[in-house]
Amino acid sequence: MKGIEKLKKDFPILKRKINGKNLVYLDSAATSQKPVQVIKAIKDYYENSNANVSRSVHKLGEEATEAYENARKTVAGLINANSEKEIVFVRNATEGINLVAYSYLLPLAPSGGKIISTVMEHHSNIVPWQFINSHGMDLEFADITKNFGINLKKLNGMVSKGTKLVTTTHASNVLGTINEVDKISKIAHDNGSLFLVDAAQSVPHMPVDVQKLDCDFLAFSGHKMLGPTGIGVLYAKEEHLESMKPFMYGGDMIKTVTLENTNFNDIPWKFEAGTPNVAGAVGLNAAVNYLKKIGLDKIRKHEIVLTKHALNEFSKLDNVSTYGPQDENKKGCVISFNVKGVHPHDVASLLDREGIATRSGHACAQPLMKRLGVKAVARASGYIYNDKGDIDSLIDGINKVKKTFGV
Amino acid sequence: MKGIEKLKKDFPILKRKINGKNLVYLDSAATSQKPVQVIKAIKDYYENSNANVSRSVHKLGEEATEAYENARKTVAGLINANSEKEIVFVRNATEGINLVAYSYLLPLAPSGGKIISTVMEHHSNIVPWQFINSHGMDLEFADITKNFGINLKKLNGMVSKGTKLVTTTHASNVLGTINEVDKISKIAHDNGSLFLVDAAQSVPHMPVDVQKLDCDFLAFSGHKMLGPTGIGVLYAKEEHLESMKPFMYGGDMIKTVTLENTNFNDIPWKFEAGTPNVAGAVGLNAAVNYLKKIGLDKIRKHEIVLTKHALNEFSKLDNVSTYGPQDENKKGCVISFNVKGVHPHDVASLLDREGIATRSGHACAQPLMKRLGVKAVARASGYIYNDKGDIDSLIDGINKVKKTFGV
């Protein structure tokens, strides 16, 4: 990406020294860093417009409400939703998925049916379905191919008329694999099932168009896309939100309350009980504007270049295995790897001494670890503020690990 | 409060002009303003330590985890919890109450029993129980006395062996009434019921000790106590958290996951699915430290002085009625009122022209409005940054409203 040096300057944390070394942050799949524009938007909100939303006629209240609803419009625009009514603000992708579990599937569970997820999912797209499963709905998992994609043939065979939901991650947080969600959408819909996309690893990194994907639900987190913690998004088609039961109950999600009875609010507010994370929405708004200004297609291109470089450098390392597609066009900028004979925690600890932040462990995907036949992995993941130099530092770091352990 | 002028300087928003007038913020019962100390803590976190928590061995991850868990300790200290294990971070008080509804009461609902709430509750402490009611548990509401307190005699008559939960607000967001929660706790426990306190309007304003209150659950919101939006707290006794089912499912709330089965994490993490609002917790930590430095007893004393002044000034106004106890020692700094013949929205709009921010409407307490025989109220509520001068501005403003409408 042209001007990446200038862009790095927008991220104050990247000036930090870790153990005397410059920070090389390669853990963006866990959470992203924040540009000054986002930090400032939050600060400005608290210093100038902070108030409770929705029910106020005073000036600050109006400004806060406008800022909050404006963020909803910005997000709707980002993923090309039909209307901002289809955007529900939640805490994170995990809550978005739980909302669908509780409000859409739980009421159906006692009468059976089936949910299909995959073995490459993050725990957040597995455990909620086990909960629904415990209420009577079947749960099955599609396997992966040897190319680390979802086995569409097998998936097709699994989906049947009784399938209520097919769900998959758009991009894997371990393998990097970008799944063919348009095809999976078709398989689901051809069988009368709804389709949920876990977009936690895609919306931050590439253009995502819910109308093109034709998904029924899509969930993602603000903190992985330059935004603040504590704010996430559930997109859902209007018709579903209209017919779904509320999730949480309380202030703001109601129209009228008597001791006997409650009329719920219109969508999307029906799903937002209590005072929302207004400053979180304001920060997310700034983050989306920042991403849009660069351009999501440009970000994707930058990450392809970065991934290609990383794959190439990793392939030269002896005794280091990687997991995931080897084609940079088919994966996000996520490299999971293992150094022979060295536990991933030791890899990450030793890299940390060089100022390089990577993740180690099961990456919230224990079933996938099992499927890959490993206990844990080390993972490096890049974003807009990373460049080839960061990858080179990583490779140097891995070489040091190997030397330390005599591998 | 001594040094209140110095304290006002900590709140950047109070320098704002509204319609050319100095802002007089009297809507803290809806949400509080934030001191620089809180805003700076959030900024510093994002600029220096931002990372995902819990699963990381790199330096930033360790710092973020420490900051997050440290906030839990600070909150546990504030309300004198037995241990930080009893502190669950949620979005707001509303989510805290919903967590108890879903995890504790919903599983019991099909076998009957009873929940007792009161007519003076915020919707957030009514609507979740209607949801449980729809699953088979009875729901009853204790009435208020002519002194705007909960009618303990009637309440005592309502509680029976089958009562699973008694719940009440600690301080009313409309009447200001500070309820005798220690007595209510005893009534509940004497009958084998658990007791939940909605502390959204008490924890920010007075010393609250969960062990003295002997409550089973207590919920409050960060944003009403100088903290950020998007972070709230559910306190629950350890034994309850241990036996309760999880609420949301996903990352971080698990120990081990296979496709077939999941072992949940220890408390409190069992109840915190997905990436938490780390910056929110960091901001709340700063807010609690700010409040503790002043002293919650000193804050309460300041508000008693302010309330006394307000009650006194209001009593001199013709054609203005107020709702709630007239004794400043029995209420928080909340004055709900109506100007004869003038709708509360018009009151608030006209006050806004003078730079005075107040609330108008049903204050999320429609059943209480009905009980009081009004459609809506105007509400002024004070906090640590308000002084008698602010009350005087309000009274001047109300006199202008009266003049405009010829009342």
Add this chain to the structure above:
Amino acid sequence: MLDMYAEEILERYKDPVNRGEIKNATAEVHETNPLCGDSVDIYLKIENGKISEAKFNGFGCAISQASADLLLDEIRGKSSKDAKSLAKEQFLKTLGISLSPARLKCALLSWYALMIALQDR
């Protein structure tokens, strides 16, 4: 643009000219804004496709009540077709009050009621 609390608006609120009921109304609609408890009842007498009489009753803020009163002046004597084509924006322009977003709902309460009353006409 008129101030929200201009003399004219306050007069309309205190002394509405169209307040009342129509006994044998041909259309009658009750509309509320649950958020603030505002309500209006609109009564119309439509004869040969023309609105010959129009009255309202209600409770609420100055804006909601004054704008109801002004709205009925606006449509009395018109054909129901013409009245029905009164766009939201047009009505707000006619009202000529400078409104904050939160108060828009108040000003439009009676207009929504009118549109429902004329739905099948």
Add this chain to the structure above:
Amino acid sequence: MLDMYAEEILERYKDPVNRGEIKNATAEVHETNPLCGDSVDIYLKIENGKISEAKFNGFGCAISQASADLLLDEIRGKSSKDAKSLAKEQFLKTLGISLSPARLKCALLSWYALMIALQDR
């Protein structure tokens, strides 16, 4: 304090002296840290209240495996009562490795296993 990856630790990890099984062990405990997949099995032979033999098997990071190896050196030959009274803090001091909070769990895995093994002794 030793560096986490001091020569001594790495040697213990690569060439542990106490790795192995005891066939007729009198105490045997399997302990895991599910978060990272680390595991240790500890085998003890306790005769007349004395730990005469101690071995471990396991999988995991350098810290978890090296500290297991060191722990067994520490307790071999001691009475089970003395071994049981080895406090967490004391063991960490003996280890002498400077540990970050996230890695404490790794270092203590074998200690937890030992305490379970000695529970009823």
